[in-house]
Amino acid sequence: MSSQGLTRVVRGGFWLYLRSLVNNFSGFIYWMVLSAMGGAEIIGLTSATVALAGMVSSSLSLGVEVGVKRFAGVCRGRGDWEGVADYFWTTFLFRVVVLVLAGLVMVVLGLIGLGGMVFWAGVMVSLGWMAIFDALLASCLETKPIFIGSVVGNVVRLPLGIGLVMAGFGWIGAVIGYMALTLVAFIVKLSPSLRLAKFKLHFNFQFLRDVLKAGVAGWLPGVIAVLSRQLGVLTLFGVWGALETGLYYVSFAIMGVVTGVGGSVLSLMMPVLSGMRDGRKRACWRVIKISLALVTPLAFILAVYPEVPLGLLGREYLDAAPILMLLATTIPVVLISSGVTSLLYAYGMYMTILVLGLIGNLSRVVTYVPFSYLM
Template sequence: MKESNKQLGRGTIYIYIESVAAMIFGYIFWIILSRIGTIEIIGTFSAIVSLAGIFSVIASFGIPEGNQRFLGKFFYQQKLSDAKIFVKSSLVLVCAGIILCTLLILILSDWIYTVFTFDFRLIVALIMLIASYTIFLLFHSIVISSLRTKILPTTMVASWIVRIVLASLMISVGVGVVGVAIAYTFGYIISCLILGIAIIMILKYANHSRSEASLSSATKDVSVSSLASWIPDLIMTIGIQLGTVVVFGTYGSNEAGLYFISLIIVTGISSVVHSIFTIALPALSSMIDGRKKFAWHTIRLSTIISLPFTSSLIFYSKDILQLIGQDYIEGSLSLQILLLSMLPTAVQSGIGSLVYSYGHYRKFLVIGLGASIPRVALYFLLVPIYGSTGASLAYTIGAIIGFAVSIVIAKRIGMLIFWKDLLLIFFIPMTLALVLSYLHVNYILAIIATIIGSNVLFFKLQILTSADIKYSLEILPERISSRISMLLTRYSRK
């Protein structure tokens, strides 16, 4: 059991590294793109990416999540022939979903042109992006189920390098937004090729054992399992991506570009936080006792990691957006409002992971609906009045309502929320960042000072303990974790 837990830890740490790499290289991509392209290109491309995100979840049918329940067990038990059957059935279902979505988009092409002014070239680029991203999601989930995730960070870095190089070339030769969309799609194609080879290598010994499952039964099992996660995922994705689409349809590409860049910054940080809960979910699901305590522990650590950084960005939003380009500085208010959603989103995600680990799918759905329904309704209400700022308000208000719903559900299942710790985690970095901003400290120094100062105070106030850090270090190689643990022990004695 101990060895399997170590394997789980070694596997899941690469998911976290992948998320951090995606955030860093994603920011580099958008900074370069904004420097060499126009805000119109960014705005139009943002609408394509947002629509592709929504349609990809529709096309996937929830298969990337639903198949993990079976594949995880088969890989753990070394039943590779059964795993191969389920991989095939998942691929068949996803390809069917891609074909259906393609037909739907072609049927709606006149409406898409009327609302978004997407010509046929952009519609083809949209379909290519949907197909590549959907298959990437499937292959990514299969690799995660195998716990052989060491390839994920390398794959992510390679895909972003391809995007950066190709997008730069496309814009330099004057291809415009179609070229950027093709470059972005090629990033996913590269990822699919690398992950596809990795999956083939994982399953290469599958023919040496007899499968107990048939393709038809596997398809049925995966379909039923996937429905439980498909609707919540679709609701969540619509809640996040629809804002850009509504802004683009109402105000055009310039305003959509302002909002989308701010959203990219926030969702990049959120993806790192979400990876922590992705890492925690298998552990939560395998526990008999202590799930609620572990869920709170995960929420606390995720907010300790994210809030010092996001607090700095709130007070230095103009400096951050200036890195992307002068045209984006006026989107600083949108960025500030979006960053305020980080705390409620982290708490909501932690409670959602706990509820999902218990198998309470209806409660999990209620949490998702609590955030997404108000968010979607407010997009249509606030965006026509306030533009990108209205979209940011809708996003953050939705997060706060989802937070309130998750707190009610946490109370019903008997989970304790330590409000004193949570409030200190919120106000300490906010206060430090406010003071540094008032003193006109350089934004780079202020961000570093806020992160270090906040964590020192967390440590002094016992919000963050050496035991927390030692627990987190268990998934690292022993030589690294033992040296850090020795340093922490010496520091705690002083």
């Protein structure tokens, strides 16, 4: 990989990291204001609706976002922009059909008696196909529009959602604010996406098969990872209580902020490596070293002085220092694992990815309960 190509990867990762910070910060403000206005009930209903929609969308994704990034990267590396468009629009049509149908089923179920939460979660699911445009832009290292879409979307979400709650719409207004973020961000990303893939509603079963084959390898372990994280939280809550659960959540959030810089850069390596014909290992290792150089000093500070960031949140959070210290020591391993996974994808070693992912995540699930009792 040339220095120019490496610079593009780092720059693209930087925009993704900024997007993450914007979403997290604006989300925090959104929850704080809604909590002050409507109390815990609005927060609970809104978060449950968003979580239900996210769970359904991710379960039905079958990893196609990863798959289209892989093959769009391959085509881009060959200069085959027709191939990029074909893989993208095939995946786009698949996502639209699956999520719109699933969303409509949930809407109908909500109307016939399962309640407003299922109805509005169904509406959100039916809009979930818009996320596929992020995969296209990321595979072409055009991540700045993703950041801009996030900024503009959050600028719309905050006044709209808060205004609707003030107008008496309650938690439904807060959910509409979330949907506005998705719609506005999509509008911002649409033009740069069409410059890359044109407007070509093309469907190819072989391309869909390729995308699904690559996607499922990471999707199944990913589903288990999400479930294991939820199991970890529930186990802590059941064994120790709400306080320890909150301490874990805070520690995990701080770790995510620190890991985000290097993780965002590494997330772009899979399509880049897939499009390379040689030098993949060298390029992968260079980016891993850059990510480690960016993140390891911060991870070291967290491991040695975990009480510093926790103390800024309040004295009651200082008890999370051992948890944050332990999580900080895993950050370099997480980054290296992410880079190696991208390399395996580039070589098409899907079965290896699946087996390693299943072993890692299933072992995590098995150890959650006994380790929770030992804490």
